[in-house]
Amino acid sequence: MITRRAWLGMAAGAALAQNAKPVRIGMVGVGNRGTSLLRNLLDLPGVEIPAICDINEANLQRGQGIVEKAGHKRPEGYWNGLEDFRRLAARDDLDAVLTATPWEWHAPVAIAAMRAGKYAATEVPAAITLEECWDLVNTSEKTGMPCMILENVCYYRNVLMILNMIRQGVFGEIVHCEGGYQHHIRKIRPDGEVSWRGMHSVKRNANLYPTHPIGPIAWWTNINRGDRFTHLTSMSSKSLGINRQAAERAGPGHPNAKRRYALGDVNTTLIRTENGVTVTLTHDTQSPRPYDLGFKLQGTLGIYSGTLEKIFIHDAASGPEQWRDMGPYYEKYEHPVWKRLGQTATKYGHFGGDYLELLEFVAAVRNRTQTPIDVYDSAVWSAITPLTEQSVAGGSAPVDFPDFTRGKWKTAKPVEVTGG
Amino acid sequence: MITRRAWLGMAAGAALAQNAKPVRIGMVGVGNRGTSLLRNLLDLPGVEIPAICDINEANLQRGQGIVEKAGHKRPEGYWNGLEDFRRLAARDDLDAVLTATPWEWHAPVAIAAMRAGKYAATEVPAAITLEECWDLVNTSEKTGMPCMILENVCYYRNVLMILNMIRQGVFGEIVHCEGGYQHHIRKIRPDGEVSWRGMHSVKRNANLYPTHPIGPIAWWTNINRGDRFTHLTSMSSKSLGINRQAAERAGPGHPNAKRRYALGDVNTTLIRTENGVTVTLTHDTQSPRPYDLGFKLQGTLGIYSGTLEKIFIHDAASGPEQWRDMGPYYEKYEHPVWKRLGQTATKYGHFGGDYLELLEFVAAVRNRTQTPIDVYDSAVWSAITPLTEQSVAGGSAPVDFPDFTRGKWKTAKPVEVTGG
Numbered sequence: 059m060i061t062r063r064a065w066l067g068m069a070a071g072a073a074l075a076q077n078a079k080p081v082r083i084g085m086v087g088v089g090n091r092g093t094s095l096l097r098n099l100l101d102l103p104g105v106e107i108p109a110i111c112d113i114n115e116a117n118l119q120r121g122q123g124i125v126e127k128a129g130h131k132r133p134e135g136y137w138n139g140l141e142d143f144r145r146l147a148a149r150d151d152l153d154a155v156l157t158a159t160p161w162e163w164h165a166p167v168a169i170a171a172m173r174a175g176k177y178a179a180t181e182v183p184a185a186i187t188l189e190e191c192w193d194l195v196n197t198s199e200k201t202g203m204p205c206m207i208l209e210n211v212c213y214y215r216n217v218l219m220i221l222n223m224i225r226q227g228v229f230g231e232i233v234h235c236e237g238g239y240q241h242h243i244r245k246i247r248p249d250g251e252v253s254w255r256g257m258h259s260v261k262r263n264a265n266l267y268p269t270h271p272i273g274p275i276a277w278w279t280n281i282n283r284g285d286r287f288t289h290l291t292s293m294s295s296k297s298l299g300i301n302r303q304a305a306e307r308a309g310p311g312h313p314n315a316k317r318r319y320a321l322g323d324v325n326t327t328l329i330r331t332e333n334g335v336t337v338t339l340t341h342d343t344q345s346p347r348p349y350d351l352g353f354k355l356q357g358t359l360g361i362y363s364g365t366l367e368k369i370f371i372h373d374a375a376s377g378p379e380q381w382r383d384m385g386p387y388y389e390k391y392e393h394p395v396w397k398r399l400g401q402t403a404t405k406y407g408h409f410g411g412d413y414l415e416l417l418e419f420v421a422a423v424r425n426r427t428q429t430p431i432d433v434y435d436s437a438v439w440s441a442i443t444p445l446t447e448q449s450v451a452g453g454s455a456p457v458d459f460p461d462f463t464r465g466k467w468k469t470a471k472p473v474e475v476t477g478g
Numbered sequence: 479m480i481t482r483r484a485w486l487g488m489a490a491g492a493a494l495a496q497n498a499k500p501v502r503i504g505m506v507g508v509g510n511r512g513t514s515l516l517r518n519l520l521d522l523p524g525v526e527i528p529a530i531c532d533i534n535e536a537n538l539q540r541g542q543g544i545v546e547k548a549g550h551k552r553p554e555g556y557w558n559g560l561e562d563f564r565r566l567a568a569r570d571d572l573d574a575v576l577t578a579t580p581w582e583w584h585a586p587v588a589i590a591a592m593r594a595g596k597y598a599a600t601e602v603p604a605a606i607t608l609e610e611c612w613d614l615v616n617t618s619e620k621t622g623m624p625c626m627i628l629e630n631v632c633y634y635r636n637v638l639m640i641l642n643m644i645r646q647g648v649f650g651e652i653v654h655c656e657g658g659y660q661h662h663i664r665k666i667r668p669d670g671e672v673s674w675r676g677m678h679s680v681k682r683n684a685n686l687y688p689t690h691p692i693g694p695i696a697w698w699t700n701i702n703r704g705d706r707f708t709h710l711t712s713m714s715s716k717s718l719g720i721n722r723q724a725a726e727r728a729g730p731g732h733p734n735a736k737r738r739y740a741l742g743d744v745n746t747t748l749i750r751t752e753n754g755v756t757v758t759l760t761h762d763t764q765s766p767r768p769y770d771l772g773f774k775l776q777g778t779l780g781i782y783s784g785t786l787e788k789i790f791i792h793d794a795a796s797g798p799e800q801w802r803d804m805g806p807y808y809e810k811y812e813h814p815v816w817k818r819l820g821q822t823a824t825k826y827g828h829f830g831g832d833y834l835e836l837l838e839f840v841a842a843v844r845n846r847t848q849t850p851i852d853v854y855d856s857a858v859w860s861a862i863t864p865l866t867e868q869s870v871a872g873g874s875a876p877v878d879f880p881d882f883t884r885g886k887w888k889t890a891k892p893v894e895v896t897g898g
Contacts, residue, residue: 230722233715233765234744242799291711291874295653296754298778302650324654324776326748326758328874334716338746338758345653346792347781348799356744358718361767365785372766379662379768454711454748454876 078104081423084152084176085133086111086143086167088121091181092158095208096121098412099156100128102420111136111146143167147174154179154423156208160254165190172203177423179206182269184436186258188444188460191437195462198433206419206429207436209273210411211351213418215400216384217274218393218475220355220362224278225472226391228371230359232279237271237364238340238352245300245344250308256300259321263294264447265341266321269439271351272339273431278355279335282434283470287337287459290329292446294322299344327446339442395477414477421478430473437462498524501843504572504596505553506531506563506587508541511601512578515628516541518826518833519576520548522840531556531566563587567594574599574843576628580674585610592623597843599626602689604856606678608864608880611857615882618853626839626849627856629693630831631771633838635820636804637694638813638895640775640782644698645892646811648791649777652699657691657784658760658772665720665764670728676720679741683714684867685761686741689859691771692759693851698775699755702854703890707757707879710749712866714742719764747866759862815897834897841898850893857882 081104085096088110099105107125110133112118118135126132136142143163147155147170155171156179157164165185168178178198184207185191198205211217223229245256252259258266279285297319304315323344329337340352353364360371368381395414396403403410422429441459449457461467501524505516508530519525527545530553532538538555546552556562563583567575567590575591576599577584585605588598598618604627605611618625631637643649665676678686699705717739724735743764749757760772773784780791788801815834816823823830842849861879869877881887 231718233718233742234746234762289873291713291748291876293711293748293750293756295750295756298651298653302778322653322754322756323778324756326654326756328711328713328746328748330713330715330874334742336713336715336742336744336746338760340758342654342776345776345781346779346790346799347776348790348801356762356765356767358722358743359766361765363785365783370766370768379766381768453709454750456711456874 079424080104080106081420082106082108082151082153084109084111084146084149084155085121086146086155086157087159087163088112088117089114089158093117093121093124094407095156095158095412095416096124098406098416099420100125100130102416104424105420106130107133108151109134109136109146109149111143113137113140113142144170147171147176152176157181161186161258165194168205169193169197172197172201172205175201175203177204177429179208179419180436181208183207183267183440183443185440186443188441191441191462192460195433195437204422204429205433205436206422206431207269207439208415208419209269209431209439210408210415211270212273212277212431213411213414213475214274214409215393215396216364216367217277218396219388219391221277221475222393223387223391224357228360228391229355229357229362232335232355232357234336234354234356235275235278236338236352236354237275238342238350239267239270240340240342240347240350240352242346243343244303246304246307246314248307250304250312250314252314259300259319259344261320262447263320263322263325263450264443265292265325265327265339266443267341267343268339268442268446271353272337272439272442274353275337276435276439277473279331280472281331282438282463282467283472284467285331285333285335286461286463286467287329287438288332289456289458290327290442290445290449291454291456292325292327292449293454294450295324297322297344299323303344322450325446325450327442327449393475395475399477417478418475430475434463434466499844500524500526501840502526502528502571502573504529504531504566504569504575505541506566506575506577507579507583508532508537509534509578513537513541513544514827515576515578515832515836516544518836519840520545520550522836524844525840526550527553528571529554529556529566529569531563533557533560533562564590567591567596572596577601581606581678585614588625589613589617592617592621592625595621595623597624597849599628599839600856601628603627603687603860603863605860606863608861611861611882612880615853615857624842624849625853625856626842626851627689627859628835628839629689629851629859630828630835631690632693632697632851633831633834633895634694634829635813635816636784636787637697638816639808639811641697641895642813643807643811644777648780648811649775649782650779652755652775652777654756654776655695655698656758656772656774657695658762658770659687659690660760660762660767660770660772662766663763664723666724666727666734668727670724670732670734672734679720679739679764681740682867683740683742683745683870684863685712685745685747685759686863687761687763688759688862688866691773692757692859692862694773695757696855696859697893699751700892701751702858702883702887703892704887705751705753705755706881706883706887707749707858708752709876709878710747710862710865710869711874711876712745712747712869713874714870715744717742717764719743723764742870745866745870747862747869813895815895819897837898838895850895854883854886
């Protein structure tokens with residue numbers, strides 16, 4: 059028997075690991091994102107992909123080829139219409155189903171997976187309506203199957219170091235956090251048509267993509283695990299960005315340059331927690347600007363700015379309050395998982411976040427344990443979209459969060475990131 | 479007759495200028511801040527200070543001495559109780575009254591000044607209740623006397639360059655702005671007692687100091703001059719910072735370390751304008767952190783970040799969206815007033831803001847014209863404190879802004895900064 063550490067050391071690049079109990083995952087959706095996750099999964103020891111579903115036949119065949127090329131049996135393909143994932147989920151040779159479809163299929167696929175007794179993993183967001191959030195929770199509770207939203211930003215090096223510093227009390231008591239999805243997305247295709255992602259902007263005025271910033275903030279503040287979001291209020295600016303983009307790509311006379319889009323260019327949301335922490339959340343996918351998750355963490359003893367990638371820690375005796383470089387903090391507070399696995403993780407997408415989230419998901423499936431991000435996290439983080447939509451439509455009126463945990467947040471333990 | 483340009487060139491450092499029509503200003507409040515403004519005023523051509531009011535005799539005498547030392551007649555002193563500023567305002571040899579008292583006296587002094595036919599200048603904020611805001615507006619309209627809040631940040635070099643870039647269309651149409659007063663204030667004196675400024679934190683949970691960030695944002699977005707703030711919603715975190723400070727300064731057993739303070743450490747406010755611009759405003763004076771006004775301006779064609787002091791301007795054909803240094807933009811878009819007066823201005827406080835705001839105020843008094851920041855600006859910017867207090871108390875319910883201009887915002891012209 060090899061040691062855990064040696065085993066983990068072997069993980070990277072090993073298409074097959076003799077000592078790893080197989081974990082059999084069905085993939086639903088192998089477009090750009092799904093294909094990237096598939097490649098990553100095949101590098102983890104013991105992962106097998108017996109089935110892939112994609113209504114785009116070219117995508118499906120590419121996925122099947124990738125699995126074969128990695129030395130596995132060619133996965134069975136499902137492409138017989140939008141609901142063919144249900145046949146995939148019903149197979150008796152799968153432990154888990156992972157979905158990387160367009161947003162509106164995440165919850166249906168995850169729910170079908172849990173109903174069929176499989177672990178569910180879903181790309182972000184896990185759901186796009188409150189009803190779907192509740193369906194995820196109720197299905198998970200009824201079936202006993204976990205559902206994990208694959209929020210890779212939770213596993214970023216800076217995010218986990220800050221988590222480690224918080225746990226060690228360096229920031230004192232946390233009073234406020236900020237984060238944002240600020241990413242200029244091409245919503246108009248080169249042919250002038252609106253992309254599938256852009257279509258969400260046509261009808262919804264809300265924070266459409268909250269989980270990248272809120273996942274880490276929820277971990278930092280123990281949401282669902284000692285604290286909970288109680289209410290939010292949300293405000294959107296006017297909508298101009300997609301029209302500009304369409305005019306640039308298809309000419310000012312193109313119908314898509316002249317139609318009205320619901321989504322305000324900048325949506326800002328204030329969230330409060332039971333314990334009195336406030337969170338400012340930004341969503342801007344329509345304005346030209348550099349990408350920035352805009353993290354900020356303010357505690358009674360210090361502050362972290364992700365925009366600056368700087369820290370300041372209070373010293374009652376000290377002089378000027380000036381930003382300090384992260385280097386010395388990484389030396390002292392690097393998260394244990396990043397110390398151990400960072401070198402391998404960074405070979406994969408999203409600064410290593412993809413690798414670590416999949417490692418932890420696969421480990422939970424293998425060990426039949428709860429996933430590190432559970433169905434309550436998946437539901438609460440995703441619920442921000444319908445809740446902000448409601449607040450914006452109501453002139454920024456405050457809207458209460460449902461308590462998806464039904465009181466369990468009071469006793470649940472803070473997340474532990476172990477690397478699987 | 480010398481030219482306007484030559485005259486302005488002579489301004490710097492000239493204690494007396496032969497060609498400048500005298501402007502006679504009564505000072506109310508010559509503590510640290512008032513004294514600094516007094517010294518600055520005495521350097522402007524033609525300014526005379528016939529009277530000073532301060533209930534602190536040492537401050538008063540210091541102020542009188544400073545005026546004498548600058549070659550003027552010793553000003554008459556007023557120190558006979560809290561309302562002695564009324565006798566000062568009633569003098570017939572004053573053109574204007576400037577107040578730099580604690581906040582709660584700003585509106586009463588400004589109102590007394592206008593009633594006595596004087597121009598009013600007030601340190602920030604101009605008022606601390608909605609009633610005071612309306613009193614300022616009504617008094618100014620009734621008497622015809624202007625009231626200018628001395629918001630020096632409006633005159634910062636970066637703020638005015640951004641204004642210039644906006645006017646030239648570089649940012650496209652503005653959709654969102656951010657700003658904050660993020661300044662770790664010592665609210666507990668060395669003896670363990672709460673300072674006068676800290677006393678405002680005992681009872682009020684609100685954005686107590688909104689004008690430094692909102693002044694520039696209002697200029698950038700033509701508030702009261704083509705657009706107006708319609709409503710806001712505000713949220714405060716729990717309050718821990720003053721207790722920590724009191725424990726550090728006076729020991730954890732001191733009553734001030736154990737009492738409850740109303741003011742949440744971080745207050746965040748969302749404001750919307752009639753034209754669909756959103757503003758995020760932060761107030762944090764209790765957390766250890768580096769000072770930052772946190773400016774951000776997002777337009778359809780570009781973004782400015784004050785925290786980074788960087789810019790990105792969209793180019794439809796361009797590659798990666800990355801932050802760019804300010805240098806080349808200053809070369810191209812430096813505000814004319816800064817080109818002409820920057821070298822002189824920066825010798826004075828607040829990065830030159832003090833100099834330029836006083837130069838413009840004095841010029842308006844001299845020429846009997848409207849002040850660049852008028853009573854409506856003074857009222858709207860200051861009203862954010864009582865409005866946020868109301869929203870926070872109502873669980874972040876949206877609160878409407880009064881239209882202090884009574885519709886005049888629709889036709890009023892954008893501010894013009896000329897340097898006096």
